[in-house]
Amino acid sequence: MNRSMIIASNTMNQLQKQLDIISNNMANADTNGFKKREVTFTDLLAQSFNNQPNKNDEIGRLTPTEIRLGTGAKMAQSQLVLTQGNLKETGRPLDVALMNEKQFFKVLTNNNGKNEICYTRDGNFSFSPMGTNEVVLVNNSGYPVLDENNQMIIFNKNAKDYAISDNGKITVKLTNGEQQTANLGMVSVKKPQFLEQKGENLLGIPETTNTNINDVLTEMTGQLRNQISMKQGSLEASNVDTGKEMTDLINVQRSYQFQSKAITMSDQMMGLINGIR
Template sequence: MNRSMIVASNTMNQLQKQLDIISNNMANAQTNGFKKREVTFTDLLAQSFNNQPNKNDEVGRLTPAEIRLGVGAKIAQSQMVLKQGNLKETGRPLDIAFTNEKQFLKVLVNTNGVNQVRYTRDGALSLSPISQNEVMLVNSEGYPILDENNQMITFNRNANQFSISGTGNLSVKLPNGKLQNVNLGIISLEKPQFLEKVGENLLGLPENVGVNVSNVLTELTGPLRNQVSMKQGSLEESNVDLGKEMTDLINVQRSYQFQSRAITLSDQMMGLVNGIR
C-alpha cells in the first residue's frame, strides 16, 4: 500500500465519524433542549525528510527546510455548541425553558444500581406517582428532578396550582391550603467540553474527568441563585440548523468520495506498474 492510499484511508475513517455526528444532530432536530456538536479537524503526525543537508543553500527560505509529508487528517475536537435554541410557548405549568444558555437541570439516574447526577436542558416536566399519597417531579424520560440539595422533589398527590419563578423556585398549593416551595437543582456549565453525552438527552461527567469539578460546573445555590433565568410555560427547541447540517453533510460526502477516488487511482497505478514486463 503506497502513501496516497494510507492518507486517504486514514482520512475516510475520520470523515465517517464526522458523518455520524452530523446524523445525530439531524436526528435530534426536534428534541427539546438538544445541543448540537461541531467537529474540527487537524493533521495527523507528519514525516519530515531532510532533503537539504547544506543549510547555507537555504538562506532566506521562509518555510521549514525539510520536506513534510502528512499521513491524513483526524478529528481534533467534537465540541458541544451551547447556543440558545428558540422558545416555544406551551402554556403548560410544568414546562420550563432556560433563557441562559449555560444552565442545566439536575436529574437523578440509576445505572446498574448506582445513583448518578446527570444534566439536561429538556424542561418538559411531569408528575409520577410513588405512593397512594405522593407524586414525584420527573423529566420526560421519567427520571427524578433534583432540588438544590440533590434531593428528589415530592408533593402530595392532590397538590395543584404549580408556579415556577424565573429563578427556579417551584411553588405548589397543598390540599390544606398551604404552599410548598422548593428550589430546582440547577448548575451553570463553564466547560462543556468535559461533559459527555450519556443518552436520553442527558449529559454527565466521565468517571475520571481529570480536573476539579468546580472548574467544570457551578452549583447555583445561595447568593448565586439570582443568576438562574428560566421561563414557565415554554420549552426550548433544539439549536440544530437543518440547513447548515444538510450543507455539512453534502461536503462530507464529497470529501469521502474524493478520498475513495484517490484509493481507486492508486490501486490502478499499482496495477499498471505490476503489469510492466
C-alpha cells in the same frame, strides 16, 4: 500500501466520525433543549525527510530543508454549542424554558445500578407516583429531577396548582389549602467542552476524566440563585439548524468520496506497476 492510500484511509476514518455527529444533530432537530455539536479538523503529524546530504548547498535557504509529507487529517474537537434555541409556548404549568444558555437542570439517572447526576435543558416535567401518598417530579424520560441539595423533589399526591418562579422555586397547593415548595437544582456550565452526551438528551461528566467538577460547573445555590432565569409554560426548542446541517452533510460526503477515489486510483496505479513484465 502506498502513502496516498494511508493518508486517504486515515482521513476517511475521521470523516466518518463527523458524519455520525451531523447525523445525531439532525436526528434531534425536534428534541426539546437539545444542543448540537460542531466539529473542527486539524492535520495529523507530518513526517520530515532530509533529502539534502550536503548542507552547504542550502546556505541562505528560507524554507525548511526537509521534505514534509502529511499523513492525513483528524477531528480536533467536537464542541458543544450552547446557543439559545427558540421558545415554544405550551401553556402547560410544568413546562419550563431556561433563558440563560449556560444553565442546566439536574437529573438523577441510574446506569447499571449506579446513580449519576446528569444535566439537561429539557424542562418538560411531570409528576410520577411514588409510594401511596407521594409523587416525585420527573423529566421527560422518567428520571427524578433534583433540588438544590441533590435530593428528589417529592410532594403530596394531592398537589395541584403548580407555579414555578423565574429563579426556579416550584410551589404547589394541596387540596386542603396548604403549600409545599422546593428549589429546582441548577448548574451553570463554565467549560461545555468537558461534557459528554449520555443519551436521552442528557449531558454529564466523563467517568474517565480527572478534571475537577468545580472547574466545569458552578452549583446555583445561595445568592447565585438570583441569577437563574426561566419561564413557565414554555419549552426551549433544539438549536440545530437543519439547513446548515444538510450543507455540512453534503460537504462531508463529497470529502469522503474524494478520499475514496484517491484509494481507488492508488490501487489502479499499483496494479499497473505490478502488471509490468
